[in-house]
Amino acid sequence: MQHDQNVSVNGGTEVIKYFASVGIFDQDGMYDNINFKRYNFRSNTDARINKNLVVKLGLEGRQENSNNPGFDAGSIFAAVLRQNPTYSILNSDGSYFNTTGEHPVAMYESTGYNRNVWNVFQGSLSFEHKLSFITEGLSLNGLYSIYKDRLFNKTFFTPYTMYDVNPAGQVTGTKLVGNQTSLNQRYQESDQQFYNLSVNYDRKFGKHEVREFWFTKSITLPGIHFSLTGSSFFPTSKMNYLHLGLKIRT
Structure with missing residues (x-):
């Protein structure tokens, strides 16, 4: 069985435009004890601050749950x-x-x-500022984006x-x-950030076109990985906690 539902809205004016959506997806497998479920949202906002400056904000996130x-x-x-x-x-x-x-x-x-259980978040903030008061075709552009995910896995055999x-x-x-009965729990997370600042020049001179941009920078943060395994003996399959296993390793 499968369910897929989404709701979205959009609108705005010449100054600001927006779009937002939320959804849920739920799907069972072809046999028992298998399921996938996802919750997600997304939003985009474009704002014209003045005739030369436009700012954009984008947000997106989801949670995915799988059972096997x-x-x-x-x-x-x-x-x-x-x-x-x-x-x-x-x-x-x-x-x-x-x-x-x-x-x-x-x-x-x-x-x-x-x-x-996997949680993901992404966001971006960008702007474009036209510098036509200096020369036609010149602009300053900036972008900052972030990505985060968190994964938790629990396997009980x-x-x-x-x-x-x-x-x-x-x-x-x-x-x-x-x-033997065994239990494994794993957690990992990842964080990434990216930013870009550039000066762009895009102009035509008759049949000739000139395009240039300068400067870009990005950064990635290291993720965290953590794992524990308990094995050998569990007094009951209904109490699946690591401290009940006789052997625990990290």
Whole structure:
């Protein structure tokens, strides 16, 4: 199932013009426990301060949330292709049938989750100031832009068990897929800034055209990466917190 909704407004006068929009996108996958959701906004404002100066402001942001099973889609579909078409999915008691290999349904139903929350913000402020009082075609232009993103990932993996069940409903054997329950949490952030200041000259002399600009500068700030992993033992799959794992590494 998929939902995509957007609302936008725009208008203005000769002095100021504006545009703004907000939206939400929500999409489920072709099997359970997979979903993608995005919230976004955008706005643009152009203002003519006087006949020579124009200022523009642009803002944009979004949050993307994704939820997936413990196994990725490639692994699940590969397991589907390897399955014997005569095998059952479930035993008579509702437990997972022992395929002796992987079980595609268990892989997306009972192996935990992989969740991401990604926040992104972008903004820019620019101006153009015509310097025609000095000479025709001369202008001063400036731009400042900023980009920020924050990503939080939490992956909780749990093994699953398949069962051999005889006609009487008795369990005669089991197979555990996955060595241990594990939890990984990762956070990273990135900040970038860019600014540009230039003097531009653009003028035609008969059939000849002259275009020049001078000076530009940019700066990028380093991002932060942080990761923690807990593994080996969790007392319950319902309490997925790092301090419950016996092994923790950074």
